[in-house]
Amino acid sequence: MATAGRFPPGRPAGPLxxxxxxxxxxxxxxxxxxxxxxxGAEALRGLVVLHRRLxxxxxxHDSGPAAVVAxxxxxxxxxxxxxxxxxxxxxxxxCAPGVDExxxxxxxxxxxxxSRARRxxxxxxRGGRALRVPGNGTWVRVVVPVVVGGDTAAFLIAEExxxxxxxxxxxxxxxxxxxxxxxxxTIVGVLLGRERxxxxxAGHVRDDLLSGLLLGRARSxxxxxxxxxxxxxxxxxxxxxxxxxxxGEPTDPATAHPEPTDPEATTARPLLLAxxxxxxxxxxxxxxxxxxxxxxxxxxxxxxxxxxVGTAAARAFVRGLEPSAADAGRWPVTVALGREVDDVPGLPxxxxxxxxxxxxxxxxxxxxxxxxxxDLGVHRLLLQVPDPEDARAxxxxxxxxxxxxSSERTVELVRTLAxxxxxxxxxxxxxxxxxxxxxxxxxxxxxxxxLSGLALDHYQDRLAAQVALEILGWME
Numbered sequence: 001m002a003t004a005g006r007f008p009p010g011r012p013a014g015p016l017x018x019x020x021x022x023x024x025x026x027x028x029x030x031x032x033x034x035x036x037x038x039x040g041a042e043a044l045r046g047l048v049v050l051h052r053r054l055x056x057x058x059x060x061h062d063s064g065p066a067a068v069v070a071x072x073x074x075x076x077x078x079x080x081x082x083x084x085x086x087x088x089x090x091x092x093x094x095c096a097p098g099v100d101e102x103x104x105x106x107x108x109x110x111x112x113x114x115s116r117a118r119r120x121x122x123x124x125x126r127g128g129r130a131l132r133v134p135g136n137g138t139w140v141r142v143v144v145p146v147v148v149g150g151d152t153a154a155f156l157i158a159e160e161x162x163x164x165x166x167x168x169x170x171x172x173x174x175x176x177x178x179x180x181x182x183x184x185x186t187i188v189g190v191l192l193g194r195e196r197x198x199x200x201x202a203g204h205v206r207d208d209l210l211s212g213l214l215l216g217r218a219r220s221x222x223x224x225x226x227x228x229x230x231x232x233x234x235x236x237x238x239x240x241x242x243x244x245x246x247x248g249e250p251t252d253p254a255t256a257h258p259e260p261t262d263p264e265a266t267t268a269r270p271l272l273l274a275x276x277x278x279x280x281x282x283x284x285x286x287x288x289x290x291x292x293x294x295x296x297x298x299x300x301x302x303x304x305x306x307x308x309v310g311t312a313a314a315r316a317f318v319r320g321l322e323p324s325a326a327d328a329g330r331w332p333v334t335v336a337l338g339r340e341v342d343d344v345p346g347l348p349x350x351x352x353x354x355x356x357x358x359x360x361x362x363x364x365x366x367x368x369x370x371x372x373x374x375d376l377g378v379h380r381l382l383l384q385v386p387d388p389e390d391a392r393a394x395x396x397x398x399x400x401x402x403x404x405x406s407s408e409r410t411v412e413l414v415r416t417l418a419x420x421x422x423x424x425x426x427x428x429x430x431x432x433x434x435x436x437x438x439x440x441x442x443x444x445x446x447x448x449x450x451l452s453g454l455a456l457d458h459y460q461d462r463l464a465a466q467v468a469l470e471i472l473g474w475m476e
Contacts, residue, residue: 046170216348395468
């Protein structure tokens with residue numbers, strides 16, 4: 001990793017460094033004057049002591065990969081570091097005798113950017129074992145994969161120049177660096193695994209508290225405020241609750257876990273939800289989001305434009321579709337937004353509004369798009385009808401043949417009637433939007449009255465007709 005002169009010579013004495021007459025650890029006799037095999041036994045004892053010191057780091061509450069590589073550098077005079085497995089191979093820890101951590105990290109970073117070094121890392125990962133390869137000049141490099149949960153989570157790298165090696169007698173030998181690095185990689189794996197467990201546990205607690213806030217489960221306003229502070233909710237800043245569900249997923253909590261009918265879809269949905277959460281985190285760094293049952297819930301600051309964030313998150317999962325197809329409501333997910341809220345008590349209300357919006361999307365066939373609670377209009381009342389079919393039956397009774405005749409001429413009459421209502425009963429504006437003469441609009445309205453039995457000059461008939469068109473989706 002380093003060439004001669006890159007790091008200054010000399011290093012402080014460590015627990016295993018001593019004058020030649022030092023007593024061998026675990027023995028009452030000095031190292032000199034031993035019989036045959038005495039040097040080998042001394043090296044073995046020295047390695048055991050080093051392994052024990054490394055193992056002690058695994059149980060220390062304040063230790064991490066930096067402590068491991070520092071011990072290697074101190075005792076072996078080696079350059080040591082831990083790098084990540086991503087494309088950039090980020091330096092997680094680095095240490096070298098006689099230099100500061102920043103310089104050691106810079107040297108390590110430069111050494112792992114070359115194609116040769118990357119090939120060595122890939123070979124170590126494939127083989128799942130330590131490799132000893134030539135370094136620059138007379139240096140020797142050891143690369144060891146750090147395994148956590150069966151996967152390579154990082155690499156430990158140690159390097160020395162055997163020609164200038166200056167170790168205590170208890171740590172002499174060409175294999176010491178390899179053996180010490182292998183054990184050090186095991187300890188780093190334990191430390192990284194512990195960090196993952198702690199992070200996962202903290203994440204579960206945070207998700208539970210956030211879920212409790214959304215469901216209004218705090219026993220008091222003070223407890224809710226404590227939960228909000230713990231999860232990092234910034235009260236006083238306007239947010240919208242955003243909910244994302246896969247298309248076709250039930251929105252009723254009672255049916256949130258239906259019997260699986262499509263094994264492939266059942267497997268894909270959790271992955272899709274995890275991807276949605278990751279996408280939201282990239283779009284809004286620090287966003288509060290969790291996967292709950294069959295949905296992703298996020299608190300998106302209004303300043304981040306929740307509509308744009310929801311749209312971007314959904315579009316990211318339109319695979320193999322043209323942009324026009326995505327605009328036509330063919331997203332694989334449905335996105336719903338509650339109203340703005342800037343305090344803790346308002347979170348359950350905004351979440352409930354987003355859930356009701358999803359229910360409306362499912363009932364009315366509006367899945368695969370983004371909807372705001374404010375967009376529902378009269379449908380917020382229609383959602384109170386337990387059976388959606390009752391609402392559709394009402395619409396068919398009001399509209400008569402306009403709802404049952406699917407001929408092109410009848411569909412044209414229904415569209416004209418819906419536009420007439422949207423233009424506040426103005427035949428002139430209706431005609432302008434439809435690019436026809438006002439007399440044509442008048443004729444179509446009379447035909448619509450004849451087919452439906454409605455009298456559009458009667459207030460109750462006009463109201464019933466507009467509600468019926470809303471139910472059937474003609475008023476969009």
